[in-house]
Amino acid sequence: MSAETTAQVLANITDAGLFERLVTSILREANPERYASLAHPGVNVAGQTVKSSVDGICFVQGANPPHMIAVHHTTHYSKDAKDLKSIDQALRKKWLLDPSKVKSRKGKNSSVTAGDLIKTAKIVAKERIRTPDLVVTLVLTTNSEPSQELIRDVQALGRNYGIEIDPWPRSRLVHFLDNQPTGQWIRRSFLNIEQEQLSSELLHKLSKESLDIQQKRLLDNPNAWIPRQLDSLLSSALNRDMTFLVAGSGLGKSVACFRQLMAHVESGNFGLVLSHETVASASTLEQAVMEELRQLHPSLAVISPTPSSFCSSEQPLWLIVEDINRSGKAQILLEKLASWSQISSEDNQKKSSYWRVLCPLWREIFASLPTQIRENIQPLTLIADGFTESEGIEAVLKRSHLANQDISLLEAGSIAHALGNDPLLIALHNRDKTPDANHIIEQFFEDCLSDIRQTSPGYFAASYRQAIRALGSEMLSRRKLDLVSNEVTTWEGLQGQNLQLLSQLVDRGKFIRSIGSSDNQRLVFRHDRVRDWLLADAVADLESRGLLQEEVLSEPYFAEVIGAAITRETISFSFIERVKSSNPLALFHAFRIIGEAKHPNRNTILKAINNWLVEPTTKKPSNLSLRLEALAMLSETDAPGVSQLARKLYQDNPLNAAVALLRNGDISGGIYFCSVFDPGCDYPWRDNQIEHAKSKYGHLLTEALSKILQGTTLPSQTRIGALRLSGHFADPSLAIAIEACWNTDNDRLNHLDAYLWAFAECCADDPVRFLKPICDAWASLSDQSEKTGIPSSRDSLAAYEVRWAFRKWPPYSALDYFIQRGSEEDLKSPITYMLHGMDHPKAVNFVVNEFAEIHGQIEGTGSLFLMQVGND
8 A cells, every 4th residue: 555545544543542552553663672661551451542641651671871761642633634734733732832831811820731742841850850860752643744843843842851852743654654564564453554565473474374274275173183203203304494295195294294384383483385386386485485475465565575584594484385296297396396495405504594394295206206306305305104003093082082972992993903094084984884995985975965965955865976976077177176166167067956066065065165265266175085086986987978088088197096997896898998098007006006905807907007018119218207107106006916017117217116026025126225225324215115015024025035145146236235125124033144145255345334234233142143253354454544534444334324324223232242342442443433323321321431531541632632422
């Protein structure tokens, strides 16, 4: 709003109480050092003016000499704003009138009210009896504009009384209200004039609005959410500027991120949810943030303070990016987000980031990334799964309690187990029915229809289902997943009864709901998986009626939806063949969804996949991205036949192929995986894959690994991978096989770090037998540096990868032997450094004693000993 408009609003104020509260707020914010502690005796609790010798008063904190502030406010309203003379006369009387100089007609002194300056001077005279050196400032505020003669006269009289005059006429008030962000916030609060400059107050208000919008998108009851291990992991990850939270769809990523943001904002901090469209259109993170703010507050000026003005590394702006998984360009957006983090890392050498970004990411999206991109963002990733067993039970109990249903701990455990501890399925499960993970979303939808029919009878359930299928069909044909209400109501397939029934479902809000203002209303589903179920149902329905368009069937973006439709038992074999020709990636999605379950279409789908893989066109370079996507799906699949398929695509991406092999019980995948990544690198994706394979195949993998280790002719890469994998398994039964590998290894000194890791983790109750040969060989390495500033071979062996691996997985069984061996002179220094930073009492005690001994040896010699304690 223009200055002229603000000035007019001020000039028209007739409510003296409103004006006094407004101007007191302005003074406190404009000069907090002087005016922040102003008392306001001139207005009562109802906001009305009361009789008082001053309208405001305070003493400046810590001032020497003492400094008193007095405030008088004046409102003057004239219908004739051009009558400046009468306005000035009224102000002169209000400020300067001295009753002692006004004579009545009978020659006596007048009883008129003294002017504000005269009243203040009397107070000051009394106060200076107690405080002779008192400094006084009188603030005179008005919604009028005094003449220059009046200003001069006021200042002159103020000097006569030894009072500094600080005038705040209308123009000065307007300048602060229009040109200062906080002023605009005050202007909006008191005068209802929209704010155009970002302020900390507005940023916090918009943070809450962004939270409200996101909570509506989640379509869940926050009272049903439970604390999770994931919460503390996320909290720890937020010491960096960018975190990609990787987990499957429906496993609670968005809720976990939202809870972090909600706690941050409710603590008085700032945070926003950024849409993937905003990220896609922005060149910088700051540009994306400002664009999101303008969507929340359209009147925000183009040139305005940015959140960096109000945030810092100590009080950062938290951001959630939603939802790049469905954006259709996840890889591009991931690279952009990661590049913003890299820019920030460079800046961090001078100044820490003022922002923290959380980006939920599906496992399959992460798995399908090219290896180089995945490795680039890996340090920024956090891998998460569904509920733990205890969390699943707690979630079932809590939702049952909210539904006024009492169940036992045993019952809750059975339900959670039947639903695979899946957060979404637990949330959607009807506690009155037997849990069925494969059909839970359909049960949820049928329950929604049953509920609406009971409260709004008149239509069959089939009519509602047809309406929702009509919506799905329109979404498919138009390639529209983000639904704008004004657009949806114009779609041809939703006219008449279908639109009426859909509106009832939206009003009910359990399956689909509207969010946003009436001019920008959007429709959102309970969850992406709920939406995908709808789309898969629509695909199956269209196919059964022969109406599925080729353009829809061949759309790669709908591969997962079509794959889900294939898993419907009613789908014909001919349709599977049609999918193989038009959208083969959908076959891999279907294979992943079926997994290890019995399904009548399994063999048909598997046969179609194998037939596609051997087709000449499949092997062409133009289909490389399609093959990589297919391999990424296999790396997320637990099913018989995965290993054979992965080997056929191995050369396209050996790493994803290795993951597919390992998670399906093929030890060769784990060996290759570990040959690429040493144990010391922080790679949660690797760790999760190994843990998954261990928990599922256990002794079968260790037996296979044992046979490989005892082979007499192992290639170097295979040997290193097998030794590293042994350390990750940490199974004592492997120690003999590792020993056999050592005995037949003619190049053992070049593999010494791998043996040290493997034996330390697997030595169990006989560390001397297994570790003494390794430590002896370690001690035989040269302790002389080949180049200045470069550690010797002996010192560097365990100073990096092995040391970092031990800090993450302390070798408990080997610690006593390492401590005893570290007391010997030849390995004292390298073992001390290897154990430094390990979070174990024995290791900490050993390192402290060794450092104390070193310090004692150099004390008094004039040498300087530097020691770093704790984690690096």
